[in-house]
Amino acid sequence: MSTGAGPAATGLRMIEPSDPVQLERYYELRWRLLRAPWGQPRGSERDELEERAVHLMACNPEGEAVAVGRLHFNTVTQAQVRYMAVEPSWRGRGVGRLLLRALEENARHRGADQMVLDAREAAVGFYEHCGYRAIRPAHTLFGTIRHWQMEKALQSCAPTDSVRS
Numbered sequence: 001m002s003t004g005a006g007p008a009a010t011g012l013r014m015i016e017p018s019d020p021v022q023l024e025r026y027y028e029l030r031w032r033l034l035r036a037p038w039g040q041p042r043g044s045e046r047d048e049l050e051e052r053a054v055h056l057m058a059c060n061p062e063g064e065a066v067a068v069g070r071l072h073f074n075t076v077t078q079a080q081v082r083y084m085a086v087e088p089s090w091r092g093r094g095v096g097r098l099l100l101r102a103l104e105e106n107a108r109h110r111g112a113d114q115m116v117l118d119a120r121e122a123a124v125g126f127y128e129h130c131g132y133r134a135i136r137p138a139h140t141l142f143g144t145i146r147h148w149q150m151e152k153a154l155q156s157c158a159p160t161d162s163v164r165s
């Protein structure tokens, strides 16, 4: 897909995983891309906020997960993205940007005016391309993966906007 094309142009669908098969695919991709390479076991890809977070997943026509990302609220107006990951064969084709935009839109419609995240150092450039600003160094994961705290102001919703899932 060329950058900026919608999911329909690629055959991808953006869904909120809800049934057991979708949820397994969602968490498996998160684990495989963000935890397994560092020797972390299944289960380590989840935290205590899953139940009250928004989960988005881009799926191919076979229903397989090709990208995942999560949104939760820190305050009434500040939302946070975590666990963004795109299947390597799909990277560089605009899927990450689409997923992030969908998370931002969801956050705006729920009242957020600011998005924050801790970006892996290798992903800082991606978030900068998507309008984020690095604020300060953050934690180091598994002793090696340095992170940067980043933020972006979200434009307020027009009164006529409707919630899209």
Ligand SMILES: CC(C)(COP(=O)(O)OP(=O)(O)OC[C@H]1O[C@@H](n2cnc3c(N)ncnc32)[C@H](O)[C@@H]1OP(=O)(O)O)[C@@H](O)C(=O)NCCC(=O)NCCS
Pocket (backbone or CB within 6 Å): 003, 033, 083, 084, 085, 086, 087, 090, 091, 092, 093, 094, 095, 096, 097, 098, 118, 119, 120, 122, 123, 124, 125, 126, 127, 129, 130
């Ligand atoms: C970071 C990641 C989510 C980006 O997804 P992607 O689908 O490849 O990104 P996109 O194709 O939507 O890229 C959007 C823009 O960011 C740029 N970009 C993408 N990855 C980049 C990177 N690592 N560094 C700098 N720029 C990057 C693209 O060139 C594109 O630029 P453009 O505006 O000129 O077109 C993906 O590479 C990934 O899953 N990485 C491994 C897991 C990870 O680190 N996740 C983040 C955890 S904080």
